Amino acid sequence: MTVHFPFQNSYSALPDSFFARVAPTPVAAPRLIKLNRPLAVQLGLDPDVLETPEGAEILAGKTVPAGADPIAMAYAGHQFGQFVPQLGDGRAVLLGEVIDKDGIRRDIQLKGSGPTPFSRRGDGRAALGPVLREYIVSEAMFALGIPTTRSLAAVVTGEHVIRETALPGAVLTRVASSHIRVGTFQFFAVRRDTDAIRRLADHVIARHYPELLGAERPYHALLGGVVARQADLVARWLLVGFIHGVMNTDNSSISGETIDYGPCAFMDAYNPSQVFSSIDEMGRYAYANQPRIALWNLTRLAECLLPLFSDDQEKAVAEAQDILGAFSDTFSDAYQAGLRKKIGLFTERDGDDALIQDLLDAMAKNQADFTLTFRKLGDAAGDPAADDARAQFMDPAAFDEWARRWHERTALEPQTAAERQAAMHAVNPMFIPRNHRVEAVIQAAVNDDDYTPFEEFVKVLAKPFEGQPDYAAYADPPLPEQRVLQTFCGT
Numbered sequence: 001m002t003v004h005f006p007f008q009n010s011y012s013a014l015p016d017s018f019f020a021r022v023a024p025t026p027v028a029a030p031r032l033i034k035l036n037r038p039l040a041v042q043l044g045l046d047p048d049v050l051e052t053p054e055g056a057e058i059l060a061g062k063t064v065p066a067g068a069d070p071i072a073m074a075y076a077g078h079q080f081g082q083f084v085p086q087l088g089d090g091r092a093v094l095l096g097e098v099i100d101k102d103g104i105r106r107d108i109q110l111k112g113s114g115p116t117p118f119s120r121r122g123d124g125r126a127a128l129g130p131v132l133r134e135y136i137v138s139e140a141m142f143a144l145g146i147p148t149t150r151s152l153a154a155v156v157t158g159e160h161v162i163r164e165t166a167l168p169g170a171v172l173t174r175v176a177s178s179h180i181r182v183g184t185f186q187f188f189a190v191r192r193d194t195d196a197i198r199r200l201a202d203h204v205i206a207r208h209y210p211e212l213l214g215a216e217r218p219y220h221a222l223l224g225g226v227v228a229r230q231a232d233l234v235a236r237w238l239l240v241g242f243i244h245g246v247m248n249t250d251n252s253s254i255s256g257e258t259i260d261y262g263p264c265a266f267m268d269a270y271n272p273s274q275v276f277s278s279i280d281e282m283g284r285y286a287y288a289n290q291p292r293i294a295l296w297n298l299t300r301l302a303e304c305l306l307p308l309f310s311d312d313q314e315k316a317v318a319e320a321q322d323i324l325g326a327f328s329d330t331f332s333d334a335y336q337a338g339l340r341k342k343i344g345l346f347t348e349r350d351g352d353d354a355l356i357q358d359l360l361d362a363m364a365k366n367q368a369d370f371t372l373t374f375r376k377l378g379d380a381a382g383d384p385a386a387d388d389a390r391a392q393f394m395d396p397a398a399f400d401e402w403a404r405r406w407h408e409r410t411a412l413e414p415q416t417a418a419e420r421q422a423a424m425h426a427v428n429p430m431f432i433p434r435n436h437r438v439e440a441v442i443q444a445a446v447n448d449d450d451y452t453p454f455e456e457f458v459k460v461l462a463k464p465f466e467g468q469p470d471y472a473a474y475a476d477p478p479l480p481e482q483r484v485l486q487t488f489c490g491t
C-alpha cells in the first residue's frame with residue numbers, strides 16, 4: 001500500500017521570495033503515537049495506510065510523499081512588540097495543500113521536521129511535550145467550536161532534542177486553512193515589495209475571503225474581513241477562558257484561526273490578569289489584554305496594506321483607521337452575546353451587561369473556577385436547589401445575592417428551566433484541557449512512554465459539552481499542590 005496525498009498546491013506557485021524550498025530532514029526511528037483518524041478522512045487520506053510504517057515515515061518527514069512540494073514559508077513579525085524582519089518557518093515544512101471533504105483548502109505541515117534556511121540558531125526540531133500539548137489543546141479548541149489549526153498526527157522521532165536537558169524529539173502534523181500570518185505581510189512590507197503584498201493579498205482573498213472577490217475596494221474589504229474574524233476569535237477565547245500566551249504578529253493568522261500553541265493555557269480560577277507564559281514577564285498577553293493585542297496586531301497588518309489602499313498616504317491611513325475602528329464593536333458584540341448565552345439569557349435587555357459584569361467581578365473576587373461556575377450555573381437553571389455554582393465562590397453569599405437577580409431576570413423569559421439548562425450546557429463546556437492534566441499526560445508520555453493518559457484525555461476533550469460521568473474527575477480544578485503556575489514555549 002502506498003500513501004496517497006491528493007495534493008493541489010497553490011502557495012508554492014507564488015514567487016520564490018515567498019518561501020524556501022526545503023525537504024524535511026530524515027529522522028532515525030519514527031514511531032506513530034497518534035493519528036487523528038476522523039481528520040485524516042476529512043482530508044481525503046486513508047487512515048489505515050497512514051498507520052503503516054510507511055505512513056509514520058511520511059508523518060516524521062523521513063519520506064516525502066508523491067505530489068508534495070515542501071517549502072518553509074517566509075515571514076517576519078513583532079515578538080513582544082519588537083520587530084524582527086525575518087523569522088519564517090524555522091522548524092516546519094509545508095508539504096502541500098489538499099482540498100478537504102467540505103471543499104476547503106488545507107495546508108499539511110510538519111512541525112519539528114528539521115532545519116530550514118529560516119532556522120537561525122534553532123535546531124529545527126520539537127520536543128515531545130510541546131507536540132502533545134499542541135495536539136491536545138488544538139483538538140480541544142476544535143471540539144469547543146473555536147476556529148483553530150488542527151493536529152493530524154504526532155510521531156516520536158527516535159532522536160533526542162537538547163533543551164535544558166535531552167528530551168525525546170517529535171513531529172506534529174499540523175493542518176491549517178493556511179499558515180499565512182500578519183507577519184507574512186510584514187515580511188514584504190519591510191522590504192517595500194508592494195507587488196508581493198498585492199500578490200499575497202490576492203491569494204488570501206481567493207483562499208480565505210472569496211466573498212470579497214469583485215468587491216469595489218478588495219484590499220480595504222480584506223482588512224475589514226480579517227478584523228471581523230480576529231475580533232470574533234478573541235471573543236471566543238475569552239468565553240472559554242483561553243490564554244494564547246504568545247500573540248506575536250507571526251502567530252496571528254490571516255484566516256482567523258487560532259495558531260501556534262506554545263505556552264497557551266486555560267485558566268482555572270477566573271482572573272482577568274492571568275498570565276501563564278514564563279516569557280511573558282510584563283503580562284502583555286494576559287487574558288484580558290488579548291482583545292487589545294489583537295487590535296494592535298491588526299494595526300500592523302493595516303500598515304502593510306496602506307500602499308494598496310491609496311497613493312495618498314494620509315487618505316490611506318484615514319481609511320485604515322476607519323476599518324480598524326470596527327474592531328471594538330465587533331469584539332464587544334460577540335463577547336457580550338456570548339456571555340448572555342453563558343448565563344442562559346435568550347433575549348437582550350437593559351441591565352444585562354451589568355448583571356454579567358457583577359457576576360464576573362464576584363467570580364474574580366472569590367476565585368471561582370471559570371469553567372465550573374458557568375457549567376454549574378446551567379444546573380442551577382434547571383434545578384434551583386443545585387448549588388454547585390455557589391460552591392465555587394469562597395464566600396457563597398456573594399453568589400446568593402447575584403443569583404437572586406439572575407433568577408428575577410430569567411423569569412422574564414418564557415423558556416422552561418429544562419430549555420434554559422440545555423441551552424447553557426450547549427455553550428458552557430464541562431471539560432477543558434486543564435493545565436495540570438496536560439502536564440500530567442505529558443509527564444506520563446515523556447517519562448514512562450505511557451500514552452494511555454494522553455489517549456483518554458483526548459477522548460474526553462472531544463466531547464466537551466457532554467456530561468461523561470465516568471470521566472467526571474477531568475472536570476475538577478487542580479488541588480492547590482497540582483496547580484501549574486507557569487507554561488513554557490519549549491522551543
Ligand code: AMP
Nearest residue numbers: 087088089090091119122123124125491
Ligand atoms: P514560535 O515561538 O514557535 O512562534 O517561533 C518563533 C520563531 O522561531 C519562528 O520563526 C520559528 O520557526 C522559530 N523557531 C522556534 N523554535 C525553533 C527551533 N527549534 N528551531 C528553529 N527555529 C525555531
Ligand code: MG
Nearest residue numbers: 250251259260
Ligand atoms: Mg510561531
